Every structure is written in structure tokens, then in C-alpha cells.
Amino acid sequence: MRTKKEIKFLTKLLNIEGIKVISHRQHEGIGIILQVEGIGKESNCPRCGKKSHRLHQNHRTSVKDLPWGENFVFLEINRRQFKCEKCVKPFSEELEFVRKRRTYTKRLGRAIIQEVLENDIHSVAKKGVVTTEEIERMLKDASKEYLKAKPSEVKRLGIDEIAVIKGKGNYCAVLIDLEKSKLIGIMDRRKQEEIREVLLGWGKEILEQIEEVSIDLWKGYRNLVRDLMPNAQVVADRFHVMAQINKELDAQRKREKRQVEDLIKKAESSEEKADQEKILEGLKKSKYVLLKNESDINEEQKAKLLQVKDVSSTLKSMQELKEKIRRIFEQSNNWLVGLLKLGRWLLEAKKYFPDSQNTIIGWLDEIIAYFDYKTTSGVVEGINNKLKLIKRSAYGFRNFENFRVRCLLTWQFDC
Template identity: 70%
Template sequence: MVHKNDIKILTEILDLDDIKVISHRLHEGIGIILQTESKKLDATCPKCGTKSHNLHQNHRHIVKDLPFGEKPVFLEINRRQFKCRKCQKPFSEYLDFVRKKRTYTKRLAHKTIQEVLENDIHSVASKGIVTTEEIERMLKDASEDLPNLKPLNLKRLGLDEIALIKGKGNYCAVLVDLDTSKLIAILSGRTQEIIKKTLMEWGTKLLEQIKEVSIDLWRGYKNLVLELMPNAQVVADRFHVMTQINKELDTQRKREKRNIEDLIKKEKLAAKKDEYEDILLALKNSKYPLLKNEDNLNEEQANKLIQVKNVSPVLKVMHELKEKIRKIFNKTNDWYAGVFKLGMWLSRAKKYFPNSNNTIIRWYDEIIAYFDNGTNSGMVEGINNKLKLIKRSGYGFRNFENFRIRCLLNWHFIY
């Protein structure tokens, strides 16, 4: 026998507007089933807005709800069908707690998405509450409910890319609002055609209000900005400049290490061989002491750096030049001083960093633009790192669209 107090308590616990529990039962191995019905006696026609009391037929079905403790909960609901007196056509009543043609409540979907964003699809599905297919459907529904991602107040844009599959040359473009630190879009490729299509959808008015665009050292991005954003200043990302300088420094380190190893193999005199082995010992494990910011070195790394500088005059000068340009980027706050300091650096670095020197000259205007507002893609790199984490747990996603949705929800899903 069902007690009225039990029903009242269950209705309060269920906490769904205008819905009451009329019975309950527990099925071992399945969970709790609550039979519910609407407190309303009428429904509103979605076509003409007329309220109708004329019940046409009942449609009962089962939907999943939030579990109660460790017990799964299922609601037996009745999505009634009424007949509109004005339209003379039947219609199904609107239930705001469950989407049409869905087998779970909205709040269960919301909770599930929260868990997926913190973990991955398979680990959430393994709990047995919802299936992988249901989770993917929840993500798709949530993406349709996202606010308009057209960045209406966008002033500073970051353009970059990540590899979908490492080592396969399969990249996707990443567009970030540098002022809000939010992902705007992640595209299936990084070609100019794909990016241009998305930018054109934003509209000319929005593109004209963009003042700065931070990019890596790829001319394709620069050409897009020049073509579509007439008022935007292209800013070459300082971190990509430093990456190239570090790469050239590391190449020299490897070259010197190989040369010493070759000399050791050829040298027959013990005295000379011992000298070369001392140099090789100083060069070993010197990558990070040379490339890491000098201010951040620990004691062991600082000592290793001193050893390297003592055995290699070239690496000593290159490291000092690397640190010099890093300080130029960190401490220069206007373009005029930036032009002077960078020009001085180039005149000295030409001999030691020929490739980086040529790159900086080709991108001189865009690099100098950094000194105005300090705009860079550091924030974009942070977002890229999070995207890579999502990608690594993305074995639960079957295609790029699911991956794209998951990425956007991480920044735009309302918890």
C-alpha cells in the first residue's frame, strides 16, 4: 500500500515543477522506478498558443534521472497528447525537464556533461547510468544550446594550431579571444580556405573592429589578416621567435658535441684524449641549462651552464644573446626602444644566429608591434595545452565534430 506521506516526500525529493509522484517501486538489479504525472490539467498548443483541456491520448514511457545515492532512478512519465480546439489538431504537451525524443532528463544530461568535461566519455559511461551513445547525444544537444559564439566584442585575436594526430601532419586551427581567454573556434584544418570561411561568417563589421592579431611565423595567417581585417595590426608571437632562437642554439650544442665525439675517436694521444673527454663531459646533459630561462635554473643546472661556457666560447656567446633578446622582450614597453634594442641585437647575432636573424628581419614590423601592448600567444599556448589533454582523453570521441564540441564546452558550458 502506498502512503500519502511517502508520495509527498518523494515528490519533494524529485523536485520537478508541476510534476508529482503517484507510485514507486524498487526493482532489484535495475533501480527505483517512480511513476509520475503532471499537476496541470491543460497544455498550450505550440502553433496557436491556445490552452486546451481536451485530452486526446496518453503516451507513457521511461526516462533516466539522477541516481539516488547508488540506486539508478527511472521516471515513468506521461507525455500527454491534447487536441487543440482552435487548430483542430493533436499536439504533445511540453515537458521542460526532458527533451523531446530523449530517454533521460535534462538535469541528468547536465550532470553527465560536467563529469565528461572533468574525465572522459568511457569512464563516465562505465558507471552504467548512461551509455556512450547517450553521452555523445548529450554533448551534441549541449552544443546546440551554447550561446552564440560569434565574438561580438572581439578586439584581440589569437591564431594558432594543434596537431590532431602527432607526427601525421594533420592540424586544426585554434581561434582565441585574447581578452577573455576563451576559445572561439577550433576548425578541422588550418588552411587559409577553412579559416577564411569561418572569419567571413563573422561579418565585415566584426572583422573591422579587431585591432590586433597574434600569430606564429606563418605567412598564411598574415595574409588572412591583411585581407580580411583592415584595422588589425599583425603581431608576431614572441614565444615562436624564442622557439626558433632556442632551436638554433640547440643545433649548435649538438654540433659541438658530435665534433668532440669524433675527435675522441680519432685521437690517439692520451693527454689530448683526456682533454676532449672533459669537454664532452661538460657538454653532456647541457640542453636544458642552455635553453631554459637563466633566472629559473636550479643550482645543478646553473653549475652545468658554467661548465659549458668554460669549454665552448661559441655556446657562451649564443646563450648570452638568447638571454639578451629574452630580456628585450620582457622589459621593453614601447616600439621606439624596441626598434633600437632589436637592431643592436641583430647586428651582433648575425654571425651566431643566421637563420633566426633572417626570420626576424622578414618579420621585423610584426615583431616590433609586440612592444606596443605586449600582445602574444602565451594564452593561446595555454589553451592549446588543455586541448591536447582533451585530445588524449578523446578516445571516447568517434570523430572531429565530437572533439570540437567537447573543446568548446570546456570554455562555454554553464555549470
């Protein structure tokens, strides 16, 4: 028999408002079982709202709670049933700390979700506190509670994608609040129709308040913004422009390397072969020094870059043009200055970067907007990197919806 002092101590230790501990027992291999009930002597009828103190019957149920140290804790609750004097019908009292038809307390659910967001479902389930199915149920409950709200204060939006399975061409579209560095939407495919549906769900008022949208060089995103966000300036991500230029530069490097290798095979004299092998030596292992920002390479890499330039005048010109446009993006502080510098660059680069030139001309308005807004993909890339980590640890999620919920809760769950 427990003393009043012990019961009072256990009630305080349990720390659930309106609940007192009646008894306590411990079972080896199971854990601590606390028999609890409500302190109040009455409850409100859910139909008419009238308070009733007329006890109809007792109904006992067990739920899991936060562990105490290494011991699992189970609450054996007396969920009393009252009879409403007005409706003349019985009703069960509401338990604020347990959701209806759930076998665990709300606070245990919050703690488990926090663990899952930091790890993965299987590793959390292995601890034995809750099952995989219960964890998925917790995530669904949390999604209903936290993910219903519309992103009411978005003014700067980022739209990008992440590969679902690397190399397979499957992409998830992601929506990001650039000011708050926060993920606010994720769809299982990068399709205009699906993204449009999500954006329209935000409502006209929210879409009209968006001032800027940062995107990569995909026309589908641009068309969506133009259709749905009349007050938004589309800003092309400068890093995707640089990626296009680097792609063309690297294609030329590969092309020249293949040509030299073919010439070596066809060389008719040792002298001719030696000349081509010298060129090949300069081109070997040159990708990094050609594509990396020149200001970020070390002395050894600078020497390699000089070697590449010495054997290929075309790669020399292309690398210098690549560096020139990078400085234009970094140093131009308004759209007019940026436009003038970009125009001169396009004239110089026409011979070497025909594909990039066409891309820049086709996206000129969105690219020069960067010089005013200075929005980069830094925030987007940071979120994408975190999404990739979640994806790698998400083998415990059975479908995309569970993955989506976990991703959104990572930024929106408030424990």
C-alpha cells in the same frame, strides 16, 4: 497504496516544476520508478497557440532522471494528448524537462555532460546510468544549444595550433579570446581555407572590431589577419621568436659535439685525445643550461654553463646573445625603444644566428608590436595544455567533431 503525504513528499523531492508524482515503486536491479504527470489541466496547441483542456488520450513513456543516491531513477510519464477545439486536431503536451525524442531528462543530460568534461565518455558510461550513444547524443544537443552563438565581443584574438597526433605533423588550429582566456574555435586542420571559413562565419562586424591578433611565425595566419581584420595589429608571439633562437643555438651545440667526437676517433696521440675529451666533457649534458633562462638555473647548473663557455667560445657568444634578446623583450616598454635595441642585437647576432636574423627581419613589424601590446602565449599555452589533457582522455570520442564539441563545451558549457 501511497498516502497523500508520501506523494507530496516525493513530488517535492523530485523537484520538477509543473509535475507531480502519482505513484512509486522500486525494482531490484533496476531502480526507482516514479509515475508522474503534469499538474495543469490544459495545454497550448503548437499550431495555433490556443489553450485546450479537452483530453484526447493518455500516452505513457519512460525517461531516465538523476539518480537518488545509488539508485537509478526512471520517470514513467503520462504525456497527455489533447484535442485542439480550433484546429480540431490532437496534439501532445510539451514537457519542458525532456527534449523531444530523448530518453532522459534535460537535467540528467547536463549532469552527464559535466562529468564527461571532467573525465571521459567510457568511464561515465561504465556507471550504467546512460550509454555511450546517449552521451554522444547529449553532446550534440549541447553543442546546438551552446555553440551556435558567434563570439560577439572579441577584441584580442589568439591563433595557434595543437598536434592531433604527436610527431605526425597533424595539427588542429585553435582560436582563443585572449581577454576571456576562452577557446572559441577549433578546426581539425591548420589550413587557411578552413580557418578563413570559420572567421567569415563570424561576420564582417565582428572581424572589424578585433584590435589585436597574436600568432606564431606562420605566414598563413598573418595573411588571414591582413585579409579579414583590417583594424587588427598582428603581434608575433615572442616565445616563438625565442624558440627559433634556441633551435639555432641547440643546432650549434650538436654540431660542435659531433665534431669533437669525430676528432677523438681520429686523434693520433693520447695528448690530443685528452684535449678533445676535455672539450667533450664540457659539451655533454649542456642543452638545458644553454637553452634555459639563465636567471632560472641553480648554482650547479651555473657551474656547468661556465664549463660550456670555457670549452666553446661560439656557444658562449650565442648563449649571451640569447640572454640579451630575452632581456630586450622583457625590459622594453614601447616599440621605438624595442626597435633600437633589436637593431643593435641583429648586428651582433648576424654571425651566429643567420636564420633567426632573417626571421626577425621578415617579421619585424609584428615583433616590435609586442613591445606595445606585451601579449604573450601564456593564455594560449594554458589552453593548449588543457586541450592536450582532453585529447589524451578523449578515446571515447569516435571522430574529430565529437572531440571539437567537447573542447568547446569545456569553456562554454554552463551547467
